[in-house]
Amino acid sequence: MVEEDSKKKLIPIIPTIGGVERTNILPLVHLHMAANWHPAPIHSFTVPLWYQGTYDEQRSARSGTVISDRSHLGRFYVTGENAEQVLDRVFTSDPHKMEIGQIGRTIACNEDGTVFDIVIWCRLDAGRWLIISGPRTQTSLLKRVEEFATVYPDVLVRDRLEESVLLSVSGPSASESLVAALGPTIPKSIPLNEGHEILLGGYRALVANYSDTGEIGYLIICSPEVGEHIWQQLLSVGADPIGLAASDALRLEANFLEAPTEIPHPATPFHAGLAQLVDLEDAKSNQRIFEGSTQLGKDLKEFPVSRSVTAFKLLDKGLAKRGDAVQLHDGTGISACVAGFYSAALAASVAFAYIPRKHLTDSLYIDTDSSRSSTESMKPEEILEKIKEA
Numbered sequence: 001m002v003e004e005d006s007k008k009k010l011i012p013i014i015p016t017i018g019g020v021e022r023t024n025i026l027p028l029v030h031l032h033m034a035a036n037w038h039p040a041p042i043h044s045f046t047v048p049l050w051y052q053g054t055y056d057e058q059r060s061a062r063s064g065t066v067i068s069d070r071s072h073l074g075r076f077y078v079t080g081e082n083a084e085q086v087l088d089r090v091f092t093s094d095p096h097k098m099e100i101g102q103i104g105r106t107i108a109c110n111e112d113g114t115v116f117d118i119v120i121w122c123r124l125d126a127g128r129w130l131i132i133s134g135p136r137t138q139t140s141l142l143k144r145v146e147e148f149a150t151v152y153p154d155v156l157v158r159d160r161l162e163e164s165v166l167l168s169v170s171g172p173s174a175s176e177s178l179v180a181a182l183g184p185t186i187p188k189s190i191p192l193n194e195g196h197e198i199l200l201g202g203y204r205a206l207v208a209n210y211s212d213t214g215e216i217g218y219l220i221i222c223s224p225e226v227g228e229h230i231w232q233q234l235l236s237v238g239a240d241p242i243g244l245a246a247s248d249a250l251r252l253e254a255n256f257l258e259a260p261t262e263i264p265h266p267a268t269p270f271h272a273g274l275a276q277l278v279d280l281e282d283a284k285s286n287q288r289i290f291e292g293s294t295q296l297g298k299d300l301k302e303f304p305v306s307r308s309v310t311a312f313k314l315l316d317k318g319l320a321k322r323g324d325a326v327q328l329h330d331g332t333g334i335s336a337c338v339a340g341f342y343s344a345a346l347a348a349s350v351a352f353a354y355i356p357r358k359h360l361t362d363s364l365y366i367d368t369d370s371s372r373s374s375t376e377s378m379k380p381e382e383i384l385e386k387i388k389e390a
Contacts, residue, residue: 027224043135057246058344065177074138080155094279109292122195128289165227170217181233253300255380256332312375318368320351
């Protein structure tokens with residue numbers, strides 16, 4: 001009886017998403033409160049939406065060093081001799097092509113070829129992988145990988161959502177700030193686009209030299225206690241905390257789309273400009289079989305696709321948002337925005353939409369809540385180029 005009562009009192013810091021007990025509280029919430037956060041319930045967590053203001057946070061991210069708490073993202077390890085075989089059945093990229101230490105993006109698709117999630121994966125060692133899911137698939141992607149792992153008794157899938165925090169440090173002076181706050185270990189030992197497990201404060205942490213903002217950046221997965229120390233030390237040397245609103249704007253400026261909101265059904269990786277993340281064949285030219293591979297193989301034969309993702313800079317008044325209509329000059333609607341934000345670097349509202357190829361060279365307008373704005377269209381990858389040129 002005593003044992004049963006003690007079990008009932010054990011409530012994890014971050015209960016598993018979808019579980020009976022769910023608090024949705026980030027482990028570092030007390031630090032966000034101390035930094036005067038403005039919270040919002042998003043992605044099953046109450047997260048910092050902004051601190052000093054989205055505009056100022058964007059400017060800080062392009063000129064100095066910023067730190068953000070991304071612990072609402074799912075993260076789990078896949079280990080075992082056959083770990084690569086499991087991941088080969090789940091993701092569109094061939095895991096056998098990844099070098100040890102390499103970190104990058106890949107895609108999990110649905111059977112119809114649409115995008116289920118865009119994830120970050122890192123091959124830490126032979127048979128040892130870290131997977132960071134998108135904000136809406138903390139549990140569902142984990143379960144999908146677990147299902148495929150049942151075929152291989154040696155493969156273990158371990159969820160780290162409840163046991164760790166995920167911090168992002170980025171900006172032009174991110175390396176210098178890390179040296180000032182924590183010493184030279186991280187910048188000197190982690191090459192670009194690699195992730196490694198090192199000791200921080202006597203505890204094992206995973207650190208990756210990886211960014212989705214177009215600036216120098218690092219991802220750090222560690223215990224909440226070590227994460228608290230890192231957060232406080234970085235703030236003490238001048239790093240600014242930023243919330244989800246600024247993080248999303250920076251991510252979109254660097255053309256890092258999230259699924260499914262920014263790659264909605266029926267869009268596939270080909271519509272989203274992510275064909276480079278799809279390996280339909282392995283290194284020996286053998287057909288790969290993964291979720292959605294059959295449909296993607298059919299879609300490739302019809303390439304180029306009928307619609308492609310396009311970015312727009314609004315030239316008139318008005319702030320674009322998801323759902324705003326994209327129109328021809330005569331008012332005919334041809335699409336809708338899947339994302340919209342104000343870019344501090346461009347001093348303009350920016351939007352993304354999937355445009356029929358026959359209209360890519362037309363003059364297009366976005367109907368915002370306040371006005372109908374003319375636009376300057378561009379390829380999504382050109383946004384960051386324009387920011388760097390400014």
